[in-house]
Amino acid sequence: MTTARILKTRLARLVPEITSIEVARIGSLGQIHLQDFDMILSTTSLPGFKLNYRVVSPLLLENEVTALREYIHQYFPSTKVVESPTDEPTTTTLDFDTVYQQMTVAKQILDRFTITPIRNDDETIAETLVKITRHIDPNLIHDPLEVAGRLLHRLGLAPVGIPNTNLALVHTLSQEVTAPYCAIFELDQPLPFKSMDNQSIRLQRIVLMLGPANISDFENRLMGKLSALVIESRKNTQTFMTGDRQQLYQLISTAFLNELTK
16 A cells, blocks of 8 residues: 555656556455566565565665666566656546545545654554554544554564654554544654664654555555655655645645546
8 A cells, every 4th residue: 555656656767667567455466467467576575475576675775776677687688768667648537426536535535634743752663553543533443453453563574664764654454444544643752663774763753554454446546646755755755754734735635636637
């Protein structure tokens, strides 16, 4: 929902040899003809997965970019660099009801967005996540402990801190979550935290992203857009690091509008 979308954004920018990218959730891999793809990348290890794949950081570090391009030119020698590594434009016909429903979903995500201070004192990240999930509207989270457990499990799979920032993208899907949700929780005591480049940052703002287990493709697309927005530019990253709700609301709403009208 988040790291894969970040990876897609970075691939499009840094590896222009790749001209078509599809993002898939682990749970949906059985519904995809994986043999149709030249390469499979994952931001986490996939125990039991039988096809060859490469594990990379969502931020696609410099050495990973070099290794990917060398691999591509070795095994796909006819591949050429293209000047515009963006997705091919598609023509989509939408009726009024569909547009209205999508606008409503986007507006609901925006309306739920808040920046909330959290007193974490000497608490561990696990204790902090429990405190955060218990703070969220019970209509959105039916079982805070289950969701906190899933978040903690996700942290154990791969680092989610953004290098050289005070930010972490902490995210999960759960049947205990009723609707897509994004908010920032600002810690009063910064925590040492592992970043995506395996370094350490001083974590102060948790960008929390939650979704229901049966999240729709469109909801997933919006949440993916939101996560990629964090690292899309230095200006965006700085806004997420220090901006207030109004500044971030404006940034996110503009990104959603672009996604709805493209």
